[in-house]
Amino acid sequence: MERLRLCSRVLLLALTNFLISEVHSSATFTIVNKCEFTVWPGILSNAGIAPLPTTGFALQKGETKTMAAPSSWGGRFWGRTHCSEDSAGKFSCVTGDCGSGKLECSGGGASPPATLAEFKIDGDGGKDFYDVSLVDGYNLPMLVVPQGGSGDNCTTTGCVVDMNGACPSELRVTGVGGERVACKSACEAFGKEQFCCSGAYGTPDSCKPSTYSQMFKSACPLAYSYAYDDKSSTFTCTGADYLITFCPSPSASQKSSSDGQGPESGSDESNTSPFDNSSMVYEGALEVSAAPSTCIDVVRGQAVAVAVAITAAMWRLPQPF
Numbered sequence: 173m174e175r176l177r178l179c180s181r182v183l184l185l186a187l188t189n190f191l192i193s194e195v196h197s198s199a200t201f202t203i204v205n206k207c208e209f210t211v212w213p214g215i216l217s218n219a220g221i222a223p224l225p226t227t228g229f230a231l232q233k234g235e236t237k238t239m240a241a242p243s244s245w246g247g248r249f250w251g252r253t254h255c256s257e258d259s260a261g262k263f264s265c266v267t268g269d270c271g272s273g274k275l276e277c278s279g280g281g282a283s284p285p286a287t288l289a290e291f292k293i294d295g296d297g298g299k300d301f302y303d304v305s306l307v308d309g310y311n312l313p314m315l316v317v318p319q320g321g322s323g324d325n326c327t328t329t330g331c332v333v334d335m336n337g338a339c340p341s342e343l344r345v346t347g348v349g350g351e352r353v354a355c356k357s358a359c360e361a362f363g364k365e366q367f368c369c370s371g372a373y374g375t376p377d378s379c380k381p382s383t384y385s386q387m388f389k390s391a392c393p394l395a396y397s398y399a400y401d402d403k404s405s406t407f408t409c410t411g412a413d414y415l416i417t418f419c420p421s422p423s424a425s426q427k428s429s430s431d432g433q434g435p436e437s438g439s440d441e442s443n444t445s446p447f448d449n450s451s452m453v454y455e456g457a458l459e460v461s462a463a464p465s466t467c468i469d470v471v472r473g474q475a476v477a478v479a480v481a482i483t484a485a486m487w488r489l490p491q492p493f
């Protein structure tokens with residue numbers, strides 16, 4: 173009897189753990205437009221990953237849109253600006269255009285320069301990886317705030333500064349009225365290997381920050397400023413949802429970014445990781461496969477109890493809404 177009880181406990185542990193990882197591996201994205209103008213977000217899934225239900229839409233000033241991404245989703249969000257439809261019905265944008273000629277990007281990526289928010293949900297070690305990137309230039313301030321996740325650097329990232337105003341003339345992109353609408357990366361502006369980290373400069377050792385990438389970095393320390401800026405620009409969370417804000421208000425966002433920076437260099441580096449416990453459960457899962465056939469009888473006998481327990485466990489789990 174003792175053995176049967178252990179057996180069912182092991183099964184239950186394994187099943188519950190499985191369900192927890194299933195629930196946590198998807199994520200909800202909430203996109204907010206705090207700009208004083210309309211932004212047309214674009215979404216591109218990574219190669220081989222199915223598109224989200226929408227790949228492009230209009231977000232009026234003050235508007236919010238929420239969408240669920242399935243487990244293991246990876247891709248990028250950006251904002252298109254100064255968009256319009258011409259007399260022939262072709263949709264295009266002055267910045268971040270995705271070339272589809274329509275509101276939906278349908279597999280088209282952002283034409284640089286554009287600020288990007290990049291995600292890989294449920295990547296290495298079950299962690300979500302995310303960053304805000306200026307590698308392809310800048311067009312809008314963006315902030316990514318993880319909600320309800322955990323991890324050593326599960327913190328706010330983004331670029332809250334108006335880099336259009338601060339953009340040096342050789343990188344500047346202007347609209348029809350001469351207003352500054354975007355700021356190119358040095359790679360985009362000059363096409364040189366040393367700025368693009370390509371050719372002879374195609375490794376982290378050979379491609380160093382340039383005065384241009386350093387300008388982006390000092391304005392937005394948490395964002396990617398050049399291709400090999402990973403260490404200071406990639407963040408990770410487990411089980412988080414994400415709030416993506418265009419034009420976060422300067423005071424609130426500056427507070428958020430310094431909040432985000434603080435703990436990383438401090439005590440959060442300690443190894444109180446949840447992996448100790450999850451590896452315990454995984455050992456349990458291994459026991460299952462090695463368990464004697466009496467476990468099968470336990471499953472039959474206690475199927476109802478297990479199902480009830482699983483349902484209860486699911487209801488108790490934090491829901492991603």
Ligand SMILES: *[C@@H]1O[C@H](CO)[C@@H](O)[C@H](O)[C@H]1NC(C)=O
Pocket residue numbers: 324325402403404405406407408436
């Ligand atoms: C966040 O943690 C990952 C490892 O999980 C590390 O590679 C990365 O450099 C860290 N990012 C920051 C900004 O500290």
Ligand SMILES: *[C@@H]1O[C@H](CO)[C@@H](O)[C@H](O)[C@H]1NC(C)=O
Pocket residue numbers: 445446448449
């Ligand atoms: C892991 O288990 C220990 C006891 O073994 C407990 O004190 C700790 O809070 C657990 N950590 C998590 C993240 O569940």
